[in-house]
Amino acid sequence: MRIVLALLLAFAAVGSVLPACAQAQPAPVLKVELLLTEQALAMPPARAPVQQRALAEGDAPARILLPRREAGYWLRLTSTGSLEPGSRQVLVLRGAQNLGVVTFHPPSAPPVTVGQGVHGESALLRRGWQLPLPNGWPAAAVAYLHVEGHAGQAVRIGFTHADELILRERADARLATAAVTVLVLVAIFMFGLWLALRDLLYLSFAAYLACASAYSLLLSGDAAEIRALAWMATDSMLARHAFGTLAITLQLVFAARFLELGRLLPRASRTISAMVWLFFGLLAVLLVGREHVIGWYPRVVQMLLLVLMPVGIVVAILAWRKGAAHAGYFLLGWTPLLAVVALMSGHQLGLVDAPWVERVLPLCAVLQSGVLALALGQHAANRHRITLLARQSNERDTITGALNRQALERMLAAWSQMGHLGSSGYAVLLIDLDNFKEVNNRHGYVVGDTVMQHVYTRLHGLVRPDDTVARMESDLFAVVSECSRGDGERLAQRVVDGFQQRPFTIDGQDIAVSVSIGLAMSRRGEDVDALLRRAGEALAGVRIAGPGSIGVSSGPESGGSRRRPGVAAG
Missing domain, CATH: 3.30.70.270 (Reverse transcriptase/Diguanylate cyclase domain)
Structure with a gap:
């Protein structure tokens, strides 16, 4: 009996070790080189000086900062090892969504254009580019990657195990779904308060939350998987910039009313009104110009945000010192969100390297919506209490x-x-x-x-x-x-x-x-x-x-x- 038990334990140990050994095959080291090209090239350059080098080892991808350039970018990829066809190691490119479609020349295979996330027919990614390796990666093979545009931002590229990628994508999807669900529920609650009280304060906040929810779905790549929002995903970049601009505009409208700027800081109120009309004008230019303005539009909005965010905090502090009843709630809810928005603008402009900021943004939006919903809920409850006191009081x-x-x-x-x-x-x-x-x-x-x-x-x-x-x-x-x-x-x-x-x-x-x-x-x-x-x-x-x-x-x-x-x- 003891012998049988020992054999069973041995078989169990071997059975658990063999799959682990099979899955523990390390990814080869990937060397990434940014080639210096002065003009647009349709094919990989035969000879070109190297402008930057980076290594992707283990789970750490190679990071390459793309300088501003009108001719696009060529990256040369070489590996210290090899990958068999059908390997669970996948090659993933991460970067700004405005990079659009990239062209990949895989080892020993014809070139292919790759779209982003679900637009690239990826079975794994919601955002980013999964670069196909139909023939694996033969030893001493070379691959080339062409990125369009003049991003001026960092890209990351490296091998990732498919199972780990799936788990990470699922976790990000659950987080994004939870954040959007909270934003939508708070928006519905605010809309209900507006119907009951007919105060534009609640309606402007509800509209802002609705736009922020749509922007979060487009940013995460989940909009393409929702049937009712699939029409936005077909031109996700235009829709994302449109909803983002509208969310900023409604945020300014709400802030002016919430901080009582018309009463406490008339000059700041007039400045905010001018900014509202400026963003409405930019939105009109985007919707009319579409692909003709999409290249410069994000940079203009991001530069405006970098100026507007600290000004907004200063105005909120001044309103609080002037006696705005709920300015403390505004500072508590908006300061983290404004800081993250400013950081994301800096990242997209290439001023800072913060690839994680897009994942933090929905969490800050949830924090902000919760804090301000608490303040607005208390305000609505007091108004209802006053109405009941006037109508139902027996002390007459x-x-x-x-x-x-x-x-x-x-x-x-x-x-x-x-x-x-x-x-x-x-x-x-x-x-x-x-x-x-x-x-x-x-x-x-x-x-x-x-x-x-x-x-x-x-x-x-x-x-x-x-x-x-x-x-x-x-x-x-x-x-x-x-x-x-x-x-x-x-x-x-x-x-x-x-x-x-x-x-x-x-x-x-x-x-x-x-x-x-x-x-x-x-x-x-x-x-x-x-x-x-x-x-x-x-x-x-x-x-x-x-x-x-x-x-x-x-x-x-x-x-x-x-x-x-x-x-x-x-």
Whole structure:
């Protein structure tokens, strides 16, 4: 029994070792030489000086930096060993996707043109070039590779075992699929928020994520394997540049709104708007010029990105220091992505050597989308909370049915958590009924209560449907409106005019009621008590001016006090 067990163990050991030995055959060392040619040649040069040399040993490919040249490039390949036909070792070329189709002269075989990834009918690669070896690699044989264009970038070439290549490609495919899935789901979520809230902030971010998803699929080479996107893969370079440019443009539109540049940094906002139109113009040139501009178009966009990325970070920091409510989220989410985009632009321009950057880009996009989705989700939740507080609150005034002071203060607390994201802030109007004690003394408290009900109804008719009206106490009402200071002042004037133009008719009697208003605009970091106190001080400051007066609390958002007809600033 022991002998049988020993024999079985021996056979198992031999069986495990033999396949390993068969698969462990090392790849031969590959010598790659870049030949110096001054003009375009249709066939490999018989004699040409060597401009660069590199060796591919083991798993490390040879790296050759292609200088800018209009005549294309010829590479001479020699090997220290040999490969049998049908060997599991495959020859792989990696480089920029804009290299296009390459021409390969394999050892002892006629030349063949090779497309990239699935376009080259490769069974293994999603991107890159698998160079065929129909007759293997005989000893002392020489192969030539011709690369078109004037890339000015590095290429890598070497032998790779087919099994290892398959595993690597599968891992990259799973990573790209997971990243694109996350981006698409977040885009759908943002689109849903836009449908619910009708705020272009969400729509611009959703559109950006959709374009970034398409760009990632084209960059990874997976678009050709998806039936719905196969039309893009037929001209993947044009589609990739188009979606990339559109993603950059939408990113700028979103950043301007997210960082509140129109309110905090008007000059930066105008600069961003100019950049948006510049990229739209470049996109139009690309779609019209197509193959006539595809040679220089990527370099122009990449140089613009190298300038734009650090400027974007500086603008975000300035917006954060100026009080942008969610600029911290922007810096946390965008900084890694912008750094990787700038690095990829430098790599494609030949300024840095970072072949791994294309794999990191989708991960940074996922990080950025997650961080900003968190910020936008909180913003949407606060808006929904405010709406529910206004519609469903049970804390209402018993006479008018308006929200009472406690409900309004909770709404203002929710507004303060939102900051000014997606809006120009919000205004608080404290509305005092002038000399209302005389109405009670002359007509009685029953009529006075009826007048209060009519006041609440008229206020609702004078403000927007989304504005909130509350009764604070006695003859004091409040209105909260999401608007700029100018819109808040116009709203206050509309309320004053609405009460002065026509009296209330109760039991056949005309009762004239005028109002005075104190207006205060929200400030980042200010608590509810301070905001209401400023509005109250503005109201107290204009009561001596007589009925129908409007006082505006001065603040940093206005650059100091200013006066308008019918409006007093204090």
